[in-house]
Amino acid sequence: MTDHERESGFTRGDLARATGCNIETIRYYEKTGVLPDPPRTDAGYRIYSAAHATRLRFILRARELGFSMEDIRGLMGLEDGAAPTCAEVKERTERHLAEVRAKIADLRRIEAVLAATALRCSGAEVPDCPVLDAISGS
Amino acid sequence: MTDHERESGFTRGDLARATGCNIETIRYYEKTGVLPDPPRTDAGYRIYSAAHATRLRFILRARELGFSMEDIRGLMGLEDGAAPTCAEVKERTERHLAEVRAKIADLRRIEAVLAATALRCSGAEVPDCPVLDAISGS
DNA sequence: CTTGAGCCTGTAGTTACTACAGACCTTACA
């Protein structure tokens, strides 16, 4: 990579370090279309700009919030080409929020059962276990 | 399947219906070793017994509680061949419980962020959205 | 000029299933 080429951007490794994203994941995002194909050097090296970094940080943050890649495509307006309206974003967010709440409710039920059964467990070095009985008989 | 063969057990479809398990999943569990290979009719049809049903219900219930297949193998004593002691089960249960609680904490953080950003959203038919800004800038 | 690091590609592995295709078997009914 020449100085001229490098001037205007960073490499994939640079982008990975700058965002905390796994270097292979960047390529994966490119392949699946959520990150645009960057220009290349003569040798074929990707050249990323600040805009790519911004986009990648958006994706990573949305993933942290549990949005699916499909959701993220929608949030970025990659499904119909146009930027989504505030209403569309809100709808998607609320749908996702409902899923998150449902998941929390599931996990709380699980937590209650696990905590209760673990309490019943003696922790002795014996093969007979009330936890296994609880799993079997419910 | 002759009357004699059928007498002693049920088919894969019967087992699926009796347990609520997907019929293909039964074969998958057999392939991965958590469900023992059942005897077969002369034509190669699987013949399941009540013991298989009990085992399958245990697996399904443990899955409902969020245990991984590896955990389940451990709970059933398929890792070292011997039935696990109560202490081993307790340890596995508490490790899993800790993961469940960590996941709940994650999801609650996510829930808080989503709920807060969704509130800020006007829901108007405009392309400018505070939710997207929130994802971008945090 | 060499050495080591970084980048390139394509592909395979992960978890826990789920869904076929194409062949075979069984059952019910005429």
Add this chain to the structure above:
DNA sequence: TGTAAGGTCTGTAGTAACTACAGGCTCAAG
């Protein structure tokens, strides 16, 4: 006895969202 519908058999491929290689270039530093 014939046949049509439905069940079962096998192997394989697909799912989400990555992650990790192998084998080959390229680049930067000494």
